[in-house]
Amino acid sequence: xxxxxxxxxxxxxxxxxxxxxxxxxxxxxxxxxxxxxxxxxxxxxxxxxxxxxxxxxxxxxxxxxxxxxxxxxxxxxxxxxxxxxxxxxxxxxxxxxxxxxxxxxxxxxxxxxxxxxxxxxxxxxxxxxxxxxxxxxxxxxxxxxxxxxxxxxxxxxxxxxxxxxxxxxxxxxxxxxxxxxxxxxxxxxxxxxxxxxxxxxxxxxxxxxxxxxxxxxxxxxxxxxxxxxxxxxxxxxxxxxxxxxxxxxxxxxxxxxxxxxxxxxxxxxxxxxxxxxxxxxxxxxxxxxxxxxxxxxxxxxxxxxxxxxxxxxxxxxxxxxxxxxxxxxxxxxxxxxxxxxxxxxxxxxxxxxxxxxxxxxxxxxxxxxxxxxxxxxxxxxxxxxxxxxxxxxxxxxxxxxxxxxxxxxxxxxxxxxxxxxxxxxxxxxxxxxxxxxxxxxxxxxxxxxxxxxxxxxxxxxxxxxxxxxxxxxxxxxxxxxxxxxxxxxxxxxxxxxxxxxxxxxxxxxxxxxxxxxxxxxxxxxxxxxxxxxxxxxxxxxxxxxxxxxxxxxxxxxxxxxxxxxxx
Numbered sequence: 001x002x003x004x005x006x007x008x009x010x011x012x013x014x015x016x017x018x019x020x021x022x023x024x025x026x027x028x029x030x031x032x033x034x035x036x037x038x039x040x041x042x043x044x045x046x047x048x049x050x051x052x053x054x055x056x057x058x059x060x061x062x063x064x065x066x067x068x069x070x071x072x073x074x075x076x077x078x079x080x081x082x083x084x085x086x087x088x089x090x091x092x093x094x095x096x097x098x099x100x101x102x103x104x105x106x107x108x109x110x111x112x113x114x115x116x117x118x119x120x121x122x123x124x125x126x127x128x129x130x131x132x133x134x135x136x137x138x139x140x141x142x143x144x145x146x147x148x149x150x151x152x153x154x155x156x157x158x159x160x161x162x163x164x165x166x167x168x169x170x171x172x173x174x175x176x177x178x179x180x181x182x183x184x185x186x187x188x189x190x191x192x193x194x195x196x197x198x199x200x201x202x203x204x205x206x207x208x209x210x211x212x213x214x215x216x217x218x219x220x221x222x223x224x225x226x227x228x229x230x231x232x233x234x235x236x237x238x239x240x241x242x243x244x245x246x247x248x249x250x251x252x253x254x255x256x257x258x259x260x261x262x263x264x265x266x267x268x269x270x271x272x273x274x275x276x277x278x279x280x281x282x283x284x285x286x287x288x289x290x291x292x293x294x295x296x297x298x299x300x301x302x303x304x305x306x307x308x309x310x311x312x313x314x315x316x317x318x319x320x321x322x323x324x325x326x327x328x329x330x331x332x333x334x335x336x337x338x339x340x341x342x343x344x345x346x347x348x349x350x351x352x353x354x355x356x357x358x359x360x361x362x363x364x365x366x367x368x369x370x371x372x373x374x375x376x377x378x379x380x381x382x383x384x385x386x387x388x389x390x391x392x393x394x395x396x397x398x399x400x401x402x403x404x405x406x407x408x409x410x411x412x413x414x415x416x417x418x419x420x421x422x423x424x425x426x427x428x429x430x431x432x433x434x435x436x437x438x439x440x441x442x443x444x445x446x447x448x449x450x451x452x453x454x455x456x457x458x459x460x461x462x463x464x465x466x467x468x469x470x471x472x473x474x475x476x477x478x479x480x481x482x483x484x485x486x487x488x489x490x491x492x493x494x495x496x497x498x499x500x501x502x503x504x505x506x507x508x509x510x511x512x513x514x515x516x517x518x519x520x521x522x523x524x525x526x527x528x529x530x531x532x533x534x535x536x537x538x539x540x541x542x543x544x545x546x547x548x549x550x551x552x553x554x555x556x557x558x559x560x561x562x563x564x565x566x567x
Contacts, residue, residue, distance in 0.1 A: 001023065002023055003034070003407055006024070014039070014043070018038045028400070031397065037049045037050070037404060050405070053401055053404065054405075057401050057402070057405075057420070061398075061425075062288060062289060062292060064394050064395065067292075067300075070293070071302055071387040071390075072110050072387040072388065075302060075383040079384060109455045112132065112133070113456060113464075114392050114395040115129070115425060116129040116460035116461065117395075117467060118392070118399045119399050119417075120461075127417065128399060128413040128416060130513075131418040132417035132418070133175075133417075133457050133460050134172075136453065137168075137453050137456075138422075138513070138517045138547060141517075141520050141524065142520050142544065143544055144426070144430050144434070144449050145524070146539070146541070146542070146543030147544070148446050148449070149446075149540030150540035151442070153536040153537060158533050160447055161446075163202065164450040165450055165525045168454050169521050171195065171454060171457045172517055174188075174192070189461075190462070190466065193463065196454070196455065196462070256370070257369065259315040259369060260315070262314065262315055263316055263319075266316040267294065267298065269294055296387075300320070300324065300390065301379040309370075309371075314367055314368065317363070318363045320379065322359075322360045323356075324386040325382075326338075329352050330349060331389045332389065334393075334396070405420075412558060415558045429448070433449060508563065512557055516550040524543075
């Protein structure tokens with residue numbers, strides 16, 4: 001029996017059905033949401049449980065956004081800075097687009113990619129990943145792109161736009177074919193990642209050719225050509241530092257601070273001067289973010305290359321030597337490895353605590369408060385790993401709670417993915433792109449709409465399916481070693497090879513979603529050049545109306561108003 005059938009039974013049987021049905025088991029995660037709503041809460045308090053789950057869902061999106069923006073992206077930027085091998089001007093100028101389509105795209109798309117990887121790891125939630133990736137694509141390329149055109153009409157960059165739309169249409173077509181055949185092989189999953197590598201190479205090559213044609217300089221624009229930045233300059237100007245934890249006012253004369261004062265200052269997520277200047281709604285939102293930021297500050301180091309001291313906080317960074325590895329081992333597989341006992345006596349988390357404490361003491365003794373050590377760049381990699389584990393843990397809880405809400409309301413994973421998950425993961429990009437357009441950079445914001453989601457679909461589908469196949473192969477190897485030969489595994493049958501991932505569409509809604517995304521891309525690919533790349537309010541209104549029509553059709557299909565008649 002499928003788990004969603006629990007609502008068809010008597011409320012007195014809900015708990016027994018959930019606990020006895022294997023389909024109701026949530027893989028990963030720290031909380032069992034299904035048992036909580038059907039066993040802990042009495043049936044008459046089901047609306048209260050749903051309300052609490054909805055609030056927790058919103059808070060999970062806040063955790064994802066704060067972790068990606070304040071900790072994941074800065075550490076990625078620091079890593080990319082440390083990995084630059086040449087300071088030659090020509091090479092350095094080509095690093096900007098490379099940084100934008102790799103590190104910057106990974107930072108901005110981390111919640112989407114981690115959510116897709118987690119959803120693809122379980123066949124029951126694969127529809128959630130497909131719905132989220134396609135749904136976010138439709139939302140960003142219609143609502144966000146249309147909103148930019150409504151806020152500030154502009155002339156789009158012709159070559160980057162055509163390049164990104166063509167690559168994105170190829171990615172959507174490949175995904176459509178995989179859904180049509182109902183499976184993805186190991187070679188096809190690697191092909192997704194290879195296509196993204198080819199896209200990165202194309203961006204760098206086009207930038208190099210463009211700069212060579214212009215003689216490494218900026219020629220004055222023609223009377224009919226608006227003065228706009230190139231791809232490389234857009235990435236350079238967008239690389240602003242948005243840290244909330246930097247000191248806004250520095251003393252004229254440097255003074256030595258005690259380690260205790262440095263620790264308390266570094267752990268404070270509030271800037272009281274900024275607090276007094278901000279409006280009430282910013283303060284209210286900040287109150288909700290403070291607990292998350294405090295825990296992240298305790299467990300995730302941040303290296304900032306733009307600061308003189310590289311954000312070196314000696315007592316806090318020494319504490320990170322202990323807390324970051326402990327966080328990683330306790331969040332990996334929802335604490336399964338951290339709670340494992342070595343020889344049945346000593347837990348792994350205890351060993352990590354002892355080793356981390358020893359290294360923290362050594363680091364504290366051999367460093368000073370004023371100057372970062374030579375190996376400070378290692379903290380960027382440690383912060384990257386710790387923030388990635390935070391994002392992965394939050395994404396796991398997010399997928400589980402969405403599946404629970406789908407079972408409660410009898411909704412498919414696809415519609416939950418194209419609405420709640422897609423909107424939640426896209427809300428940050430929406431606000432940043434629209435703000436960028438209001439500040440006078442609509443061209444840059446429009447390019448981000450089509451460039452960023454290429455990373456999400458290619459890496460999200462490719463990496464998610466690849467990791468699922470890898471885990472299946474490990475299961476098969478373990479079973480072969482344990483039984484000395486082939487042992488039939490319920491999850492790996494001759495028709496379900498470890499190097500084969502089944503991706504069968506569960507409803508008509510998947511085809512509507514894929515067709516809507518492809519049609520929106522074709523519309524932009526035809527209409528934008530037809531308008532000579534001059535995009536105004538009419539283009540924006542058409543895109544937003546298109547999304548509203550798509551959303552109506554999707555919801556009508558979900559509630560069986562639109563359906564295929566049986567032959």
